[in-house]
Amino acid sequence: MDFFTAMDLSASALGAQRLRMNVISSNLANIHSTKTPEEGPYQKREVVFSAVPLGKSFEDELKDALNGSIRQCQVTNIVKSEAPFRKVFNPHHPHADAEGYVSLPNVELVTEMANMMDASRAYEANLTAIQTAKNMAMKALEIGR
Numbered sequence: 001m002d003f004f005t006a007m008d009l010s011a012s013a014l015g016a017q018r019l020r021m022n023v024i025s026s027n028l029a030n031i032h033s034t035k036t037p038e039e040g041p042y043q044k045r046e047v048v049f050s051a052v053p054l055g056k057s058f059e060d061e062l063k064d065a066l067n068g069s070i071r072q073c074q075v076t077n078i079v080k081s082e083a084p085f086r087k088v089f090n091p092h093h094p095h096a097d098a099e100g101y102v103s104l105p106n107v108e109l110v111t112e113m114a115n116m117m118d119a120s121r122a123y124e125a126n127l128t129a130i131q132t133a134k135n136m137a138m139k140a141l142e143i144g145r
Helices: 003-029 058-067 109-143
Strands: 045-053 071-080 086-089 101-104
Touching (some): 003 045, 003 071, 003 109
Antiparallel strands (some): 045 071
């Protein structure tokens, strides 16, 4: 694998983790949203990652097919969580049902913060991988001097 391929792989993961952090931020921002345009409480969003083949020439694709393909990370979908909404008894809330219960979003603060930390660490790891590939390329150029 050359230096540019390593950078391309890490760059694809950077983009995927950035989108994941944006989705988590949206979940946290709507943690108390009891009304959406769809007339219900906010539903937590989750990011779906997939490994997709790295775009290469036909010859490189054939070589990789024989040796095991190199794949990059890509976000393929953002789905709404099917977890049930939290019910809280608050008969004075404007969105309370006939029994006095309010449906709150299915977003848990602790889980979202843990997911944010995980995405942040993955982002940092990929930045480090890019920096390492760059340093290796620079050292390789210095050998030629």
